Amino acid sequence: MGAAAGGIRVGMSAPPRTVADQSLPEMGGRLSVVALQRADHVRLDGLMTRARTTVRTGGPEHARTLRSLARLVFTHAFAEESVLFPAARRALPEGDPLSLHIETAHQRVDELVARLDGSSADDPAHEELMLRTFAVLEEDVRSEEDALLPRLQEELTVRQLRAVGLAWLLVRLVAPTRAHPVVSRRPPGQVLSALPLTVLDRARDNLQRLDEVSRGRAAPVLARADRALARAAGAVERFPLLRVGERAETSRG
Ligand SMILES: [Fe+2]
Numbered sequence: 001m002g003a004a005a006g007g008i009r010v011g012m013s014a015p016p017r018t019v020a021d022q023s024l025p026e027m028g029g030r031l032s033v034v035a036l037q038r039a040d041h042v043r044l045d046g047l048m049t050r051a052r053t054t055v056r057t058g059g060p061e062h063a064r065t066l067r068s069l070a071r072l073v074f075t076h077a078f079a080e081e082s083v084l085f086p087a088a089r090r091a092l093p094e095g096d097p098l099s100l101h102i103e104t105a106h107q108r109v110d111e112l113v114a115r116l117d118g119s120s121a122d123d124p125a126h127e128e129l130m131l132r133t134f135a136v137l138e139e140d141v142r143s144e145e146d147a148l149l150p151r152l153q154e155e156l157t158v159r160q161l162r163a164v165g166l167a168w169l170l171v172r173l174v175a176p177t178r179a180h181p182v183v184s185r186r187p188p189g190q191v192l193s194a195l196p197l198t199v200l201d202r203a204r205d206n207l208q209r210l211d212e213v214s215r216g217r218a219a220p221v222l223a224r225a226d227r228a229l230a231r232a233a234g235a236v237e238r239f240p241l242l243r244v245g246e247r248a249e250t251s252r253g
């Protein structure tokens, strides 16, 4: 494997090795984008396992699990699309088709999770929809851990992987938390969307928390406020500026 130490790359003979089999030092330490990606994928796997169990009983625990999973998926994918994939396109000759393949999977995830959000465990089609969504998510993880990240390790030094990791971490902290399939999956439109959509998404997350804390007592008022914020997000998504950079393969205008 093309392991790199400090600013110097060493050894290029062995083929790329999946990130799933690598130790933390091999991934470049905790702050390397490779380790940060892997940690999120492990968390995602845990949430999918829990959702496959809680779907049998449904109720608030299942809903909470799917909500945590959706928040993780969208903030994680946003950081990939604004930081990791542009870095891959700069570093790898095959970076464009490789990242476009993953962005197309992200587009499918956005659409599936948006539908999943509107269904409940009582719905006869819910489990099938959930499992289909998880299959696309698992395929996405494999494309990243088996192809994109090992190739990035071959081309970048550990110092560079950590610099990408730091930017990735910062973007993930302030990323939108919900599906926005109409917005470009690539900068600059994708990055420009962050500020208005993050504010609106996180306001909706707070309303959801308030609903849980008040045990549904303020549900009608909160639902009205949530619908207004959702409409505002829908209007923001359609600003032409936020489509700049999108590719035909992931366009949902
Ligand atoms: Fe991804």
Ligand SMILES: [Fe+2]
Pocket (backbone or CB within 6 Å): 037, 041, 076, 080, 140, 141, 144
């Ligand atoms: Fe990922």
